[in-house]
Amino acid sequence: MKKNLTILLIEDDMIEVMKLNRTISKLEYPHKIIEAKNGEEALSILFKKDRLPDIILLDLNMPKLNGIEFLSILKNDSELRYIPTIILTTSNNRKDVLECYKIGVAGYVIKPLKFGDYVELIKRVLDYWSCNELIKG
Template identity: 70%
Template sequence: MVKTLKILFIEDDTIEVMKFNRVIAALGLTHQIIESNNGDSALAILETKENLPDIILLDLNMPKLNGIEFLTILKKDPVLRYIPTIILTTSSNFKDVKECYKIGIAGYLLKPLKYEDYVYKIQKLLDYWSCNELISE
């Protein structure tokens, strides 16, 4: 059964946030998007442990608290560690990929340059997670 997802989208680039929301609208998806522009504000959203997201889409290159620092904190929490976290970044650095998987991510996607390729990746990503068995509160 396909379900509507609650997605915490952590991205500091306003253009990327607009692009992501545009893709969601263009695909006719009804997922609930919770936006955060850095790791600190994302942790503040999550700290109440109420109304938790089904998945987290996380950029790596952010101010204040970068993606790897955020992941490290997230995965140490006994409740938050189970939220599937997918990296959505421009970093193809193998060191970043390896470190993220070591910490415990559910996937690593590179942001493609072409809009059509971006749409394709986001659609496949959300198709997969909307039919996956997720841990709920």
């Protein structure tokens, strides 16, 4: 049975934020998106621990605290480490991929250039996670 997800999107590019929201709307998914512009903002949301997301979609290239730095802090927290975190980025740098999996990322997907391909990618990712058993905060 598919669940409605609460998704924490950590993305500094407002066009990318709008693109994900447009995709969710186009797919007519009931998922709730919580937006954070950078890793610091995301950590302040998460450390409240009052409304933890089901999954995190994380961009790597951000100001203040990049995706890998954020991931390292997240995975060192005894409660937050279990939130599945999926990298959603334009970086196909092999070093980034390896580092993210080493830290404990649940998935690493590269944003396609074409909007139709992006919609299909997001559909697959969210369909997969909406039928997983997730730890509720």
